[in-house]
Amino acid sequence: MAAPLKQRHITLVNTDDAHRFPTLEPLPPIAPSSSSSLSNKDQQHHQQQQLLLKKKLHHASLKRPNGALQGLVYDIRLRHPRASAWLLYLAFLFMLVVVSFRLHYALPTPVSSEEGATVDPSTGQLRFSEENVRKTVRYLSEDIGYRVVGTEQDQDTQIYLIKELQYLKEQAQKTSARQVGAGALVDPMPNFDMWIQVENGAHQFDFMSKVVMKMYTNMTNIIVRLSCGPECDTNSILLNAHYDTTLGSPGAVDDALPVGVMLEMIRILSQRPALKKNSLIFLFNGGEESLQDASHSFITLHELRHSVRAVINLEGCGTSGPEILFQANSQPMIEAYRRVPYPHGTVMGNDLFSTGIILSDTDFRQFVEYGNLTGLDMAVYKNSYLYHTHLDLDAHMEQGLPQHLGENTLTLATYLGDQVDLQENMEQTKAVVYFDVFGQFFVSYSMDTAILSHIAVGGLVILSVVMGASRPTVRSVVSVVLSLVAALLTPSLTALTLQSLGKTMVWFTHEWLPIAIFGPLGAAAMLAVQMAFHDKKASRGTNELQTFSAIQMLYTVTMAIGSWARIASSYFLATYAFLTTAALLFNHRQTNAQRRAGHMTGTGVDYATYFVAAGPLTLWCSYLAFSLLDLIVPLTGRIGVDAPVDHIMAIMTGFCVFSFSPSLLAFSHRFGRKSLKRIVTGLVVLQVAVIVWVSVFMSPYDEMHPKRVFVQHLxxxxxxxxxxxxxxxxxxxxxxxxVSPIESLLDTKATFRSGGENPGDWNAVYPFNQFLDSYVFDTTPYIRKHTTNETLAKSKAPLTDLIHSPPRLVAEKVSYDAARGVRKLTMLCTHPEYIWTVMSFDAEVVSWSMDLAVPSKERFHYVVRNAGGYRTDGWRLEVEYKASGIDDKLRVELTAMETEGFGKDVERELEGSGEIGLMRKVVKARPVDVTLTYFSAVLSNFDL
Structure with a gap:
């Protein structure tokens, strides 16, 4: 017996909604029947119905294919058109994210250091070699190690760089001599000049809302100039990288990588004909981590400073991905960047950095502030979990990263040295819009041009409304604005829930995790608003078009506000407004064609329109979101214990969810309010499941995404x-x-101390100390208990009595001017075997010997930090301050760091204490998911 024909029900709400099922047309129902009970006439009718059905399926390109998987897809599309439309659209969005990811993280193939590989066969010129750079990086970060200013490793680095540069100079001279001897008719080779600068100086460094007075002693810079001769020496491009490191880091990327890049550039350019217009100055500066002392020294004191017209600063705070142009302050320099082979940068980074939200700074500040220079600030920034940690190693630096940075910088420097007139239009300005397009090419234009283009976009928006392509209503605009607010705020409910469960920062280990953890509730809230505002009196198509139009209005209005405020980053809003308008115009054309063909009545949004809208917008948003997440997520691990990081990430996730594909708001109306309700419910259930999973199985840190812990033995x-x-x-x-394991290790309880209430606890790292709440251990009982010296164990004398040659402050040339009520003295600080002294006092200072203006005319809390080169044993400072008499002494607190401990897991032993290495024990007990910044320091108070 033949099986009965299975009934298929295909229902359309009305003809206005027929266009929303892109895979089907209306088909006649087939009545259920049995072939054994049909008459001949009925069988003929049945066959006609089957033939009609086949023709319909053929015209709809839905003929059931062979194969189980293809058949399943067929059945889904036929029986579940709503799910089919959603799945196809979401799959398209996912594909865009994958494409954006590949474009965003693409890096060039590294060039080896083998002799044949370093020569370009087409030009015969030397090629930039990543492997040469890595040799430098490995030597600096592994063979030398922690290159903190003032340590022996600091001097070892200087010796290494001078030796390498002298070798490159000799090779360049040999090449030039061979050409002259052979009588070759080629362009002359560049002059290769070197300087070693050692200076004393001072500058004011305001950072993190604190005033810091900086003094430096014996600060060393190593400088190389490549020039075509006197005619090029009057105009120079400065390239800067620092060779020192911060406490607790071997600094492979920060900043050995840029140092290696500059060495490789010198190797290549010194073997090529000289650049014809401008000289290149390479500054290997020896004190950036000490608060930018060496760059200040060069730009204020070195003889070459007057010839510098622009600067390219190279930095590193990550270990992967392409470097980014994140600060720029002149249109000619930004236009020069358009020549690089792998552009990556956006003015949004410039605007974000200028807000001070990112608690970091670079030498670029010194060149702009003291040299009035224009230029570019470029940095490696992805995977900054390892920034300023013991994991900043060559092994963790992604393949292709040095090649990317090197080729970009070499191309940029060559173009500037060979073709740019540095005397023209080099004024500082931030009124420039710039951005890369998927890393393929670079766009830049003035803010005036940007405003004109935004006006044009606004005109196009008005035209779309006049044509009827855009039909916003007050109801739809309000719904879109509220959807944005809901997307931004409701993820904080997830943050509060996780905090109540003791699961703070569980998203920290991967940059994309905040989207997975906070995103479902943000999306649910966004769509719930649309569900509430769905107009039952209007067709679904009308709801779609009005919502789509409201999205256009939101971005147009915010673009206008950004343009009025002359915010360069408003180009982002203009892009969204333009692309949404283009999609609406496309939809207008499509729906008009459908109406003329009789396939549609009323208004609506053609299914293809969503793909047109999402294509560029989602691709663009994803590309920018990768940069935003790469920057912000690791940054939350070093912005302080009081920062509401869970809520910051929740809000940022909501913004990404809303911006990812704004047309989703319109698409959500496509199948009615009931469908929207099911989607919102599903997202809420998903959010609950995510919270349960996270609270049970996830922890905030791991070995490659560690928690930052600071340890000071004071x-x-x-x-x-x-x-x-x-x-x-x-x-x-x-x-x-x-903390609890350290309590067990030392067999003592810790005492909590607030950094806000005890600001002097961490003066050694001022001004970063304001974020450091501490647990404090009294180490005296532990040392007495474990020492092998019985006399010391039984003694009641302070352990600090055993410290050898501690830092001292004495007053010289003390005098008092009764008429002015001013006391004058010269402070002499001696600190053999100690580095990084920090002096603090309260006074109404009238004048001092630092070449700086006194920051306050009233009584003020002064903090003066001093850094010096290797074997710098002291400094002097003359001060005049208001006093009641000659005996009204100045109370000064002095902190200094010990030279040991920077990467060697040791500290200075107390004289006569036996083998007690307290810091060594703490370092060895470090959990695998923790990175330590540790040092030992001494503190004294002096009445001068």
Missing amino acids: RNLTSGESLMYVAHADAGPFYTPY
Whole structure:
């Protein structure tokens, strides 16, 4: 017996909605029947119906294919057109994200250092070699190690760089001599000049809302100039990288990578004919991490400073991905960047950096502030989890990254040195819009041009409304604005839930995790608003078109506000407004054609329009979102324990969810309010499941995404205390996983001390100390208990009495001017075997010997930091301050760091204490998901 024909029900709400099922046309129903009970006439009718059905399926390109998977897709499309439309659209969006990801993280193929590989066969010129750069990086970060200003490693680095540069100079001279000897008719080779600059100086460094007075002593710079001769020497491009490192980091990327890049550039350019217009100055500066002392020294004191017209600063705070142009301040320099082979940068980074939200700074500041220079600030920034940690190693630097940075910088410097007139139009300005397009090419134009283009976009928007392509209503505009607000705010409910479960920062280990953790609720809230505003009196198509039009209005109005405020980043809003308008115009054409063909009545949005809208918008948004997440997520691990990082990430996720594909709001109306309700419910259920999963299975940190912990062993010579301070830099869990084990190790309880209430606890790293709440351990009982020296164990004398040659402050040339009520003295600080002294005092200072203006005419809390080169044993400072008499002394607190401990896991032993290495024990007990910044320091108070 033949099986009965299965009934298929295909229902359309009305003819206006027929266009929303792109895979089907209306088909006649087939009545259920059995072939055994049909008459001949009925069988003929049945066959006609089947033939009609086949023709319909053929015209709709829905003939059931062979194969189980293809057949399943066929059945889904036939029986579940709504799911089919959603799945196809979401699959398209996912494909865009994948394409954007590949474009965003693409890096060039590294060039080896083998002799044949370093020569370009087409030109015969030397090629940039990543492997040569990595040799430098490995030597600096592994063979030398922690290159902190003032340490022996600091001097070792200088010796290495001078040796390498002298070798390159000799090779360049040999090449030039061979050409002259052979009588070759070629362009002359560049002059290769070198300087070693060692200077003393001072500058004011305001950072993190604090005033810091900086002094430096014996600060060293190594400088190379490549020039075509005197005619090129009057105009120079400065390239800068620092060779020192911060506490606790071997600095492979920060900043050995840029140092290696500059060495490789010198190798190549010194073997090529000289650049014809401008000379190139390479500054290997020896003190950036000490608060930009060496760059200040060069730009204020070196003889070459007057010839510098522009600067390219190279920095690193990550270990992967392409470097980014994140600061630029002149149109000619930005236009020069358009020549690089792998552009990556946006003015949004410039605007974000200028807000101060990103708690970081570079030498670029010194060149702009003291040299009035224009230029470019470029940095490696992705995967900055390892920035300023012991994991900043060559092994963790992605393949292709040095090649990317090197080829871009070499191309840029060559173009500037060979073709740009540095005397023209080099004024500082931030009124320039610039951005790369998927890393393929670079766009830049003035803010005036941007405003004109925004006006044009506004005109196009008005035209779309007049034509009827855009039909916003007050109801739809309000719904879109509220959807944006809901997307931004409701993810904070997830953040609050996780915080109540003790699961702060569980998203930290991967940049994309905040989207997965906070995104479902943001999307649910966004769509719930649309569900509430769905107009039952209007057709679904009308709801779609009005919502689509409201999205256009939102971006147009915000674009207008940004343009009025002359915010360069408003180009982002203009792009969204333009592309949404283009999609609406496309839809207008499509729906008009459908109406003329009789396939549609009323208004609506053609299915293809969503693909037209999402194509460029989602691709563009995803590309920018990768940069935003790469920058912000790791940054939350070092912005302080009080920062509301979960809510910051929740809000940022909401913004990404809304911006990812704005047309989703319109698409959500396509199948009615009931469908929207099911989607919102599903997203809420998904959010609950995510919270449960996260709270049970996830933790905030791992080995490659560690928590930052700071340890200071401070010996107070005035009070006799020996204390260990342990602090952290984020809001994640701390006491139980880390402090408690130290309590067990030292067999003592820690005392909590607020950084806000005890600002002097971490003066050694001022002004970063304001974020450091601490747990403090009294280490005296532990040392007495474990020392092999019985006399020391039984003694009641302070352990600090055993410290050898501590730093001292004395007053010289003390005088008092009764008429002016001013006391004058010269402070002499001696600190053999110690570095990075920090002096603080309260006074109404009238004048001092630093070449700086006194920042306040009233009584003020001064903090003066001093950094010096290797074997710098002291400094002097003359001060005049208001006083009641000659005996009205100045109370000064002095902190200094010990030279040991920077990467060697040791600290200075107390004289006669036996083998007690307290810091060594703490370092060895470090959990795998923690990175330490540690040092030992001494503190004294002096009445001068």
